Amino acid sequence: MSSAFDKLARPVQKWIRQQGWRELRDIQARSIRTIYETNADLIVAASTAGGKTEAAFFPLISQVLDEPFDGTGFDLLYIGPLKALITDQAMRLEGICQEAELPVVPWHGDVSQSIKTRALKSPKGILLITPESLEALFIRRGLKIARLFGATRAVVIDELHTFLDSERGVQLRSLLTRLELAIKRPIRRIGLSATLGDMDLAKAYLRPDAASSVQLIEADGGEAELRLQLRGYFSGDEDETCPSATDAIAAHLFKHLRGSDNLVFAGARQRVEIYADRLRELCAREQLPQEFYPHHASLSREHRDFVERRLKDAAKPTTAVCTSTLELGIDIGDVTCVAQIGAPFSVAALRQRLGRSGRREGQPAILRQYAVETKLMAESSFVDRLRLGLIRSIAMIDLLLEGWCEPPKPQALHLSTLVHQILSVIAQRGGASASAVYNVLCREGPFRRVTTEVFADVLRAIGHPETGLIEQADSGLLLLGPTGEKLVDHYSFYAVFKTPEEFRLVAEGRDLGTLPIDNVLAPGMLLIFSGRRWIVQEIHDREKVIVVKPAKAGVPPVFGGDAGEIHDKVIDRMFAVLEGGTSPAYMDSVSLTMLEEARAQYQLLGFRNENIHSFGEHRSIIATRVGTVKTSTLALALRSEGFSVEQHDGFLQVENGDETPDLRAVLGRISAGDARDIFGGAGNLVSEKFHPYLHHELLVLDACSSKVDTSCLGTLSERLRS
DNA sequence: GACCTGCTGCGGGATG
Numbered sequence: 001m002s003s004a005f006d007k008l009a010r011p012v013q014k015w016i017r018q019q020g021w022r023e024l025r026d027i028q029a030r031s032i033r034t035i036y037e038t039n040a041d042l043i044v045a046a047s048t049a050g051g052k053t054e055a056a057f058f059p060l061i062s063q064v065l066d067e068p069f070d071g072t073g074f075d076l077l078y079i080g081p082l083k084a085l086i087t088d089q090a091m092r093l094e095g096i097c098q099e100a101e102l103p104v105v106p107w108h109g110d111v112s113q114s115i116k117t118r119a120l121k122s123p124k125g126i127l128l129i130t131p132e133s134l135e136a137l138f139i140r141r142g143l144k145i146a147r148l149f150g151a152t153r154a155v156v157i158d159e160l161h162t163f164l165d166s167e168r169g170v171q172l173r174s175l176l177t178r179l180e181l182a183i184k185r186p187i188r189r190i191g192l193s194a195t196l197g198d199m200d201l202a203k204a205y206l207r208p209d210a211a212s213s214v215q216l217i218e219a220d221g222g223e224a225e226l227r228l229q230l231r232g233y234f235s236g237d238e239d240e241t242c243p244s245a246t247d248a249i250a251a252h253l254f255k256h257l258r259g260s261d262n263l264v265f266a267g268a269r270q271r272v273e274i275y276a277d278r279l280r281e282l283c284a285r286e287q288l289p290q291e292f293y294p295h296h297a298s299l300s301r302e303h304r305d306f307v308e309r310r311l312k313d314a315a316k317p318t319t320a321v322c323t324s325t326l327e328l329g330i331d332i333g334d335v336t337c338v339a340q341i342g343a344p345f346s347v348a349a350l351r352q353r354l355g356r357s358g359r360r361e362g363q364p365a366i367l368r369q370y371a372v373e374t375k376l377m378a379e380s381s382f383v384d385r386l387r388l389g390l391i392r393s394i395a396m397i398d399l400l401l402e403g404w405c406e407p408p409k410p411q412a413l414h415l416s417t418l419v420h421q422i423l424s425v426i427a428q429r430g431g432a433s434a435s436a437v438y439n440v441l442c443r444e445g446p447f448r449r450v451t452t453e454v455f456a457d458v459l460r461a462i463g464h465p466e467t468g469l470i471e472q473a474d475s476g477l478l479l480l481g482p483t484g485e486k487l488v489d490h491y492s493f494y495a496v497f498k499t500p501e502e503f504r505l506v507a508e509g510r511d512l513g514t515l516p517i518d519n520v521l522a523p524g525m526l527l528i529f530s531g532r533r534w535i536v537q538e539i540h541d542r543e544k545v546i547v548v549k550p551a552k553a554g555v556p557p558v559f560g561g562d563a564g565e566i567h568d569k570v571i572d573r574m575f576a577v578l579e580g581g582t583s584p585a586y587m588d589s590v591s592l593t594m595l596e597e598a599r600a601q602y603q604l605l606g607f608r609n610e611n612i613h614s615f616g617e618h619r620s621i622i623a624t625r626v627g628t629v630k631t632s633t634l635a636l637a638l639r640s641e642g643f644s645v646e647q648h649d650g651f652l653q654v655e656n657g658d659e660t661p662d663l664r665a666v667l668g669r670i671s672a673g674d675a676r677d678i679f680g681g682a683g684n685l686v687s688e689k690f691h692p693y694l695h696h697e698l699l700v701l702d703a704c705s706s707k708v709d710t711s712c713l714g715t716l717s718e719r720l721r722s
Numbered sequence: 723g724a725c726c727t728g729c730t731g732c733g734g735g736a737t738g
Binding site for chain 1: 723
């Protein structure tokens with residue numbers, strides 16, 4: 001074994017030998033050297049099952065054993081985004097730590113109180129925890145934090161990419177800063193991930209004050225061969241003889257996926273239910289055993305566990321038709337093929353999904369992309385004519401092949417999460433001065449974009465007697481107000497993200513899962529859910545329970561959702577595809593026909609030379625050629641001028657009444673900086689959990705830092721009108 | 723025009 005191996009503590013070496021490993025992987029050897037030779041923060045980037053966890057923990061555990069820190073508390077901290085991942089990783093670490101007699105403590109909502117009580121009494125070893133449970137520790141045991149983490153030498157953040165620019169990521173970075181302030185020294189940060197697009201941005205997220213000193217250990221090459229096919233399907237010509245696109249795709253999946261483990265990403269929970277139902281029917285018709293199962297977040301934990309166990313079980317071929325639930329997280333083993341129905345929303349997600357396939361030596365990664373487009377008719381809309389779904393699929397696959405994926409957005413203010421953290425700091429300390437809270441969160445912590453003026457404005461908003469989240473004592477100390485007290489006291493406070501209200505679906509006394517409250521259901525109605533068909537028997541409004549029993553037919557439920565956000569670069573590539581002449585080799589003949597039609601229509605509508613195409617006096621299509629943030633900013637501006645606007649990938653469809661002014665004139669006014677208040681007619685600006693406690697001006701400020709880009713309006717409208 | 727993630731403390735009753 002290598003020199004890196006020699007550095008490790010005896011019990012760790014012994015465990016490695018017991019596994020029969022002949023040598024350490026390259027990233028493990030490099031990580032061991034870096035951790036032993038420097039105090040640097042570290043990013044370990046390698047594919048799933050690439051040995052990242054060991055790369056971090058072999059040297060860390062060794063250091064804990066050979067050169068323990070002075071002080072009390074847990075020696076190492078691990079943060080995971082999912083409960084299931086923590087359970088999995090705790091089991092893996094248990095093996096290594098048994099030999100070393102180092103306790104491994106999993107800690108999340110499903111871990112029993114007795115394990116937590118014992119760990120609090122004698123905190124040592126490795127603590128594996130979610131951001132929310134760590135948050136709860138700060139609020140419930142605020143004064144004990146220094147004692148619990150006094151000896152902590154490193155924090156390992158798993159699936160680092162999920163914590164980059166999300167509200168949850170900001171919360172985590174705030175908690176890590178507060179942890180370092182509590183123990184009065186920095187803790188080495190180690191991020192693990194398979195899907196980081198821009199390493200410099202990831203470094204800046206891991207350690208904002210010293211991004212350039214963050215070390216990067218990246219697994220080199222070894223990428224599996226990629227086999228790729230894009231298939232086109234026409235919908236809208238269903239009759240007796242010709243199957244619908246859905247049936248045709250289901251039949252194709254059935255033929256090619258049966259007999260092995262696969263993941264089918266259907267894009268939406270309703271489509272998951274539809275495809276799982278069709279595939280189930282096909283198995284039943286051919287009298288074959290079931291091997292296609294739905295998997296999404298509204299299905300009961302019990303059903304999801306069953307599907308995950310089947311995927312892990314090599315003896316039972318299983319295809320999960322899923323949403324992003326199976327995109328990351330627990331190890332389900334290698335799958336033969338990844339199918340994607342409809343265009344994905346981000347290249348990053350596509351890359352993460354594809355990483356589930358082709359992980360075994362000599363096995364290719366296989367991506368089957370299905371695009372559904374309607375047959376063109378005289379009255380077809382421009383969205384159908386330009387085949388925007390297919391074009392986006394091509395653009396995303398191209399960018400994936402080039403190794404690009406969406407970077408995080410570092411400029412966002414995250415005011416909702418700021419409100420949460422203000423309450424959390426006050427609760428942790430039992431009261432705090434405004435300047436102390438500002439220093440912790442905005443000077444040291446992740447809310448660096450928040451100026452003292454905006455911070456004071458947020459304090460005034462949440463301290464307003466009508467809001468009642470905080471109040472000020474005569475001494476000037478900030479305390480929780482009556483509403484704040486109630487909020488922080490409930491367990492629902494710990495998560496920074498919003499969750500919708502739902503009904504529980506029950507059959508024969510067992511939970512099937514949950515349904516959003518806006519599904520209109522009545523007794524006697526039919527339903528497809530959890531891959532089976534049901535009839536509604538009873539609805540209990542107060543308990544939010546729907547009782548169903550099996551039925552022969554069913555209708556897929558409605559799940560709702562938000563608008564996706566497509567990056568500028570993806571839209572830019574879509575226009576390049578529409579204007580280009582060559583066709584990728586991975587396309588089938590139907591999708592090639594669709595691409596030719598799209599290019600011809602693009603030419604016909606004049607978008608090669610023009611940005612605006614008008615249909616008569618009242619309707620125009622604008623090719624904005626930019627992503628969702630900029631396009632929706634222009635949409636807001638045009639709406640405030642009285643236009644009715646529909647938004648699509650890189651395009652706006654604009655309609656005006658008789659009274660509305662000329663589109664080009666309005667664009668001219670906007671480009672001259674003479675636009676109206678685009679938030680005057682205020683769409684709904686309340687999108688995050690703590691937004692309801694902020695006033696309009698703060699909500700506008702928050703939106704402008706992430707969802708809207710007013711700075712682009714001038715140049716964008718100038719370019720479009722000329 | 724979509725998806726996903728998370729959760730404490732206490733009281734009451736059963737069990738050894």
